[in-house]
Amino acid sequence: MKRTIYDFSGKTLLLTGAAGTIGQAIAHRFYAGGANCVLTDFDLDAVTRFARTLDPDLTRTLPLKHDVTEPTDADRVAGEAVKRFGGIDALVTSAGIYRDALVEEMTDAQWQQTIAVNLDGVFYTCRAAIPHMNDGGAIVNIASIAGHRGSHAHAHYAAAKGGVVVFSRSLAVELAPRIRVNSIAPGLVDGPMVQNLLQLTGDKFIQATPLKRLGTADEIAGAIAFLCSDDASFITAESLHVNGGLYIA
Ligand SMILES: NC(=O)c1ccc[n+]([C@@H]2O[C@H](COP(=O)([O-])OP(=O)(O)OC[C@H]3O[C@@H](n4cnc5c(N)ncnc54)[C@H](O)[C@@H]3O)[C@@H](O)[C@H]2O)c1
DSSP, X not given: OOOOOOOOTTOEEEEESTTSHHHHHHHHHHHHTTOEEEEEESOHXXXXXXXXXXXXXXXXXXXXXXXXTOHHHHHHHHHHHHHHHSSEEEEEEOOOOOOOBOGGGOOHHHHHHHHIIIIIHHHHHHHHHXXXXXXXXXXXXXXXXXXXXXXXXXXXXXXXXXXXXXXXHHHHHHHTTTSEEEEEEEOOBSSGGGHHHHHHHTTHHHHHSTTOSOBOHHHHHHHHXXXXXXXXXXXXXXXXXXXXXGGGO
């Protein structure tokens, strides 16, 4: 399949969760389009190893440690991005955790950790990046189909992702017309995050998906690159479904 590579030359991407399956695919897309890539993750070793596979001399990539639950980390990372590349044009929040727990059995700590990474982290990162974003910039926050439909045994995750959708819409109104803000709602994407779910439910979700398969990380990255590109210049406050039709099934 031929992929569209958007021209991001001279632009700077700030990406959280960059060592993850979807994060790496996003970094590949932007790097291929010529962007400078500030790649942050909780796991510094993993994100540094990945950055070197993309850009051995780290000329256009800057791997950084970033725990998205820490507001001071967000401020530091935004500052480092500006120091190295002069500003931020695209912000993509991909850091996330997906843990199983029924509400009746969920501990306070499980609830709080899932909200902290998936929702608080998006707020802290956006707040820190906004003052450094160039006019015409774009933010894409990764939500989930769970944030629209809910998800059995993942109420904390679904609540956080639903929060990301409406947070992003609200922010879009605040930042217009200077910066566009959208969220994206992946369905099941092939990677470690959904392996437990697939083992528990077999191919139930694949059968329920009109396109009858899992998505790929690159398909999510392609939609995000589009939303950050000039081709999406009239799109803001949208939540884009990239889930093979599972949303309406
Ligand atoms: N994989 C899917 O099927 C799917 C579906 C819908 C939405 N999503 C969302 O897409 C995003 C990326 O998912 P993925 O499949 O790449 O997952 P992944 O588990 O492969 O990657 C997640 C990354 O987030 C990082 N991370 C975890 N906690 C962090 C923290 N406190 N601070 C900073 N980084 C942290 C991890 O180190 C990891 O590199 C997530 O927000 C996820 O909720 C994924």
